[in-house]
Amino acid sequence: MGLTEDHLIPLVDHGLGNSAYLVDLGDGRALAVDACRDLRALYAAARRRDLTVAFAADTHLHADFLSGAVQLGHDAGAIVLASASGQRAFPHRGLADGDEVDLGGLRLRALATPGHTDEHLSFLLLDGGQELGVFTGGSLIVNSAARTDLLGADRTEELARAQYHSMRRLAALPEATAVWLTHGAGSFCSAPPGTERTTTIGAQKRTNPLLAAPDENTFVKRLLAGRPAAEFAAGHIPGSLSIPLREQFATWLGWLLPDTAPLAFVIDDGQDPAEVVWQAYKIGYERLAGHLSGGLPAWLEAGGQAVGTAFVTADQAPDGPYLDVRQEAEYAAGHVPGALHLELGELAEHAADAPAGAVVACGHGERAMTAASLLERAGHTGVTVLDGGPAEYAAAHGLRLDTVDAAGAR
Template structure:
């Protein structure tokens, strides 16, 4: 068996891996591509490959799929499980179907659980097992969540996931496992940073495969799940119908201060992509702080309203292509534009707001020592270690729970400061004042206070 040329293209922000496989004769197979295909296309170009096939393991909820884009722009053949009529050309694969790609054969394995139609793809090289693409089924140390379809389907899909994982365990121990979802994905509960594994390793170490019986598996899987962004509930249908083909990088038109003011009066929302320190130094009143970083797409999809125009504020050193592609990944196909000249243009023409970014010592012995601490991390992060007496409201829930936030001065914190500044901007928009953001995280407070963090929920 020849050495496979498989290139994982990892999106650290969404926590997913797209796989580019050389299948011979200058052709490539791509598995679970995202809509932002810049890296995938760069790798294919580097290897001198044209993308002939684009396979999906399931109907994705966490990102807009790139298979429609590849079908239209690269004339790639789309391979996908059957989830009812799709709005674009594709080849349906069912359990046991084989697709001859030359020396390599792709065999579909039904592995429902993460979604009802989920397929894994067994890769056969000259008839021998070379590996398996497991999508949102078997992952490194965990398995895909089963609560994205409907509440009444969550337990039945968890039971299906149990049987799917045990079906995969019938493969040889040395079989490479190539999951799509991994650490950083809200489809996964994985904590480590590894993206690939083997059947034998998962058989020996995956906690979900160590429990005794189906009922215990269901309890363990559902007990490991945290919250997920609400945009997961709408992207699946977009992917089934077929998203708009963008082709090239979407534009980000320059908007004058007057035009921004006019659009804001008409209901547009302003998303400030600058880093927390810049936002604290000055920002457009009522704007939403979402710092441009790998997880920008997730928080834009979670916090911005999908039915309102989005205006971007950025610094000159921030690449507009990174912003518009991240937005497109979660369904914001066309942004209204960006503030021409950035925040300095606004500051020279209109009233601005400021924020407060503080160090841990100010929480311990400074002006904010008596303030209520609001921790906006995920519940699992909070439980792992938090400041004594800190309140926990996850950032994704904050806008709907402003009435629960204690009155008086607040210090908002997360792991570093980005999510906390997003929270502070939501609080400001809700009319709160005396809100400071910790520049750092719980560990910084613990060092400054000389105290241990509390654990538990």
Template sequence: MAKLDLIPVIDEGLGNSTYILDLGDGRALVMDPERDIRGVRAQARRLGRSIAYAAETHLHADFISGVRELAGSDGATILAPEVGPRGFTLPGLRDGDTVGLGALSLQAVATPGHSPEHLSYLVLDDGRIAGVFTGGSLMVGTAGRTDLVSPDQTVPLARAQYHSLQRLMELPDETPVWPTHGAGSFCSAAAGGDRVSTIGRERATNPLLQVSGEDAFVEALLGSLGTFPDYFLRLGEINKQGPAVLGAAPALAALTPGRVRELQDHGAQVIDVRTPADFAAGHIPGSLSNTLRPVFATWLGWLADPGKPVIIVRAPDQDPEDITWEAAKVGFDALAGELAGGLSAWNAAADAPDAEVVAPLVPADLIAPEATILDIRQAGEYAAGHVPGARNIELGALAGHLSEVPDGPVLVMCGHGERAMSAASILTAGGRTGISVLDGGPGDWTNATGKAIQTSR
């Protein structure tokens, strides 16, 4: 059996791996592609391969699937689980179905749990198992969460996940395991950096496979789950009905300051994608800070309203295509446009309101002793180590808990500063004053003060 040529295309922000499998005859299969297929196309071109198949393991909740994008632009054949009527035509696969791929073949294995229809796929080379794509079922050191369908399905799906992992454990120890979700994904609870594994390694080291019996597995899996973005609850249906095929990056229309104000008056949201320092120095009143970085799409989907127009404010060196593709990953297909000329154009407009200023990023050794410290990281991050006395309200929940934030001065902190600036923008848009942002995280505070951080575990 020849060694497979498998290339991962990793989205560090969403924590997902798309795989390109070289079929050895000038063609390739792409497994679990995201909607932004620029990286996939670039790798296929580098290999000199045409994309013949676009496959997915389940109806993704954390991103818009790219299978229709590849079918529309590259003529790829879609391979996906049977889920009943869809908004587009494809031959849905069921347990045991096998698809010939030239010298290789792909065999579907029902592994429900992360979703009811979830399939894993065995890659067969001359009938022998060469590896398994496990999607959101078996992952490195964990398994996919089961609370993304409905509360009444969370426990039944966790029980199904137990049996799915037991079924995968019937594979030989040396079988390579290629999950879709990994570190950084809200579909996964593991914190490690490895993205691939083997059946034997998971059998020996995966904590969920060390517990005894189904009930203990369910308790351990559900006990490991944190919060997740609420857009996870709507993307699965979009993927089932079939997202629009974009073909190219959606355009950003140029908007004058006057047009931006007019759209704001009618409910439009302004998303400022510049750095925290730039936002702190001045921004359009009421705008949300969400720095363009690998996790931009996650926080756009979590904090912005998909039912309202979105206006972008960017720096001159930020690529508009990167912004629009990131937005499209989480279902924001048609942005209203961008402020032409950036914030300098806003400041130059005679009738524009003055740009708001958030207090500059505060070094850890200059924290005002009377300030309330608000830590807006995830609960698990906070428990692992935080500044003593800091209050924890997760960024994703902050807008609904403004009444719990005391009057200023309030110092907002996260791990580096980007999420904290998002929180500061929410607080100032809600009328709060005396808000500042820590330049850094708990480690910087420790280095500056010589004091130990506190844990809650």
């Protein structure tokens, strides 16, 4: 059978930030994926279509909710599909890597994708030889990967390395393959918050900063560091300004925003609002309206919109205009040939001079993301931020850096 959007029913739990799925198999039966214990929405969707849940697949042992698969087995006789290595103590069909289940026209293939958990499976939905979509659970998610620290600090790096290989495996699927993830915005198991709850392999290859990592060590560093630039890129409130809460916070706050503006802050769990207050007070910024309780997930839960910004490595960056926002001395020491130079502190006043579709860059990516947020506030669209600096860009594009001497000669 051909699968259309009408056959796939996402069931979003906004409180937990997770998505379950009900797949209409076209013959009165359905497949449920990562159903939670509260089955009211799932059963309502099944009743509307006069469906019986014949299969209940779990991608992994969940840390943030109880599975509804056992109840589906009890109520509807559903066959529970789960990883054989998970050693679940209830009736289920244990699947290993490459095992397939005939759904009656469609097939479900188990792909071992450890990382979020040891026994994690992704489920590839196939129609003949065509890859329709993949249920990725807590492996590949929108612009990130789910956490690898839930089994303890002593396992975190090991699982992060496993996640690297799982992500690469999923990225090898055809670009048109749909990605149906479980952990989304607001999930305890998710990494950076985002606005999208489904995506495609191709979209993630273009925008996911973890898939852009050139090697395993870089991937692990990015995943475990939770870099502010990557989080802002994954999703942020339209018109917001990206200033990471770090030692230079007060400097950039004072340089980029007037002290007369009322300020509201979006901070992550674990960040101290008092630190924001003191950083602002010490430079005379006292019109502090507050901070967004619950952060971006709360904003999305309340119906607010969010946008993302492309954050790419040098080999993924287009050959278009290059905007360098570093300070003058950094620019003089080595810059991409033909780059337009506008220091970050002056960018707001000269945003109109920035070329459309520019690659915005600094030395690593943090200041460039701030610059991109300024440009977006000024109405620019299609901005791309370089995860790296001029040396990486030049090497990837076959260029040699230009320099400027003390007399201004190049």
